[in-house]
Amino acid sequence: MGAKTQPARDIVTAFDIVAQCSLNLNIFSGTAELRAGRPDSVRPGSGRLGPDPEHGAGRGARWHSGRMTELDLDAPCSRTAASAAVADIGWRYLLGTLAASVPVRSLAQAGEVAAAAVAACDDDADGHLRADLRPDRVELSLQTRALGATTGRDTRLAHRIAEAVAGLGLAPAGPTSAETPRPVEMLELAIDAMDIPAILPFWKAVMGYADEPGGTDPANAITDPAGQLPAIWFQQMDAPRPQRNRIHFDITVAHDEAEPRVRAALAAGGRLVDDSYARSFWVLADAEGNEVCVCAWTDRDEPEEDELAE
Numbered sequence: 001m002g003a004k005t006q007p008a009r010d011i012v013t014a015f016d017i018v019a020q021c022s023l024n025l026n027i028f029s030g031t032a033e034l035r036a037g038r039p040d041s042v043r044p045g046s047g048r049l050g051p052d053p054e055h056g057a058g059r060g061a062r063w064h065s066g067r068m069t070e071l072d073l074d075a076p077c078s079r080t081a082a083s084a085a086v087a088d089i090g091w092r093y094l095l096g097t098l099a100a101s102v103p104v105r106s107l108a109q110a111g112e113v114a115a116a117a118v119a120a121c122d123d124d125a126d127g128h129l130r131a132d133l134r135p136d137r138v139e140l141s142l143q144t145r146a147l148g149a150t151t152g153r154d155t156r157l158a159h160r161i162a163e164a165v166a167g168l169g170l171a172p173a174g175p176t177s178a179e180t181p182r183p184v185e186m187l188e189l190a191i192d193a194m195d196i197p198a199i200l201p202f203w204k205a206v207m208g209y210a211d212e213p214g215g216t217d218p219a220n221a222i223t224d225p226a227g228q229l230p231a232i233w234f235q236q237m238d239a240p241r242p243q244r245n246r247i248h249f250d251i252t253v254a255h256d257e258a259e260p261r262v263r264a265a266l267a268a269g270g271r272l273v274d275d276s277y278a279r280s281f282w283v284l285a286d287a288e289g290n291e292v293c294v295c296a297w298t299d300r301d302e303p304e305e306d307e308l309a310e
Contacts, residue, residue: 011100030223043067064145067148071155073151074144075151076144076150076156076307077150078301078302079093080301081112081299082150082154083292083297085152085155085158086155086159087249090174093229094184094186094273095184095252097143097150097156098142099139099140099186100139100140100158100173100184101138101182102138102165102172103136103137103170103180104134104137104138105134105136109168110133110138112267114131114138115166116161116165117161117164120160120163121157121160128142128144128145128154128157129141129157134261139184139256140274142154142158145213147240149212176254177256177257177260177264178260181196186232186252187249187250188230188232188249188250189233189247189248189250191234192234192241193234193236193246196234197268202220204222207222209234220233220263245289245290245291246289248290249293251294252297254296255279255298257296258294258295258296259278259279261294262282265284265294270287271285271286273285279299280295280299305307
């Protein structure tokens with residue numbers, strides 16, 4: 001077991017860089033999202049995942065004649081609306097979060113990017129922005145932390161940050177593995193359980209996690225308060241399945257990275273277990289049967305909104 005480290009602060013200013021040159025990589029924690037394998041998220045007969053009741057898919061944005069009008073600044077956006085609002089500036093929607101990765105040449109330049117992002121967000125920085133600085137890149141994410149969701153305010157802040165970064169002569173890396181070695185992505189751990197309330201307190205205690213915004217409903221995930229480690233969510237089992245993995249990874253990638261990622265995994269020796277819910281998620285396994293879900297936001301909103309995103 002490695003030595004314990006102090007949690008990094010959410011926002012790292014340029015002045016903090018020297019003292020924090022060994023920042024750990026953030027795998028930004030997930031939020032209440034329609035999960036990859038959750039059976040009650042499937043609409044009977046449709047083969048599509050339904051809207052997320054917590055995040056109010058379809059609310060917070062108004063769609064008209066194939067285009068999106070002004071987003072409500074303080075209401076959760078649908079996945080479709082959030083993705084569309086930032087697609088042309090190099091950001092991508094992941095798990096209730098907007099994410100971008102900005103390549104840099106040094107840690108000092110990373111500090112400049114972070115400082116510019118904080119300045120662009122102004123008073124909204126603390127409640128929305130997270131920045132992870134490395135000598136070769138800055139990972140930025142936006143989420144309305146009090147809600148654990150993406151709002152119109154987050155999409156507006158993404159545009160402000162994009163302008164500030166452009167002012168430094170920089171731009172986000174491409175969102176797919178064909179454009180950059182490590183595109184934006186988020187990791188979750190999923191645990192199958194017969195009695196979720198019985199095991200959830202153990203995982204909260206052993207991981208030092210807390211309930212995500214939205215309360216203590218067992219259907220919600222538990223998350224790292226520092227925002228560094230992956231969220232853990234619990235999938236209800238209807239009967240014991242001793243021959244099946246009880247813990248698996250959910251890797252969420254940008255919508256335009258999902259299918260290339262699946263193809264790369266299959267070419268590397270994996271096998272396709274289930275693609276019946278593609279483009280929302282694909283279940284893959286390694287040669288020994290260990291499973292992982294490759295997930296994206298697509299086909300999780302109302303059908304008419306998803307069609308507008310095509």
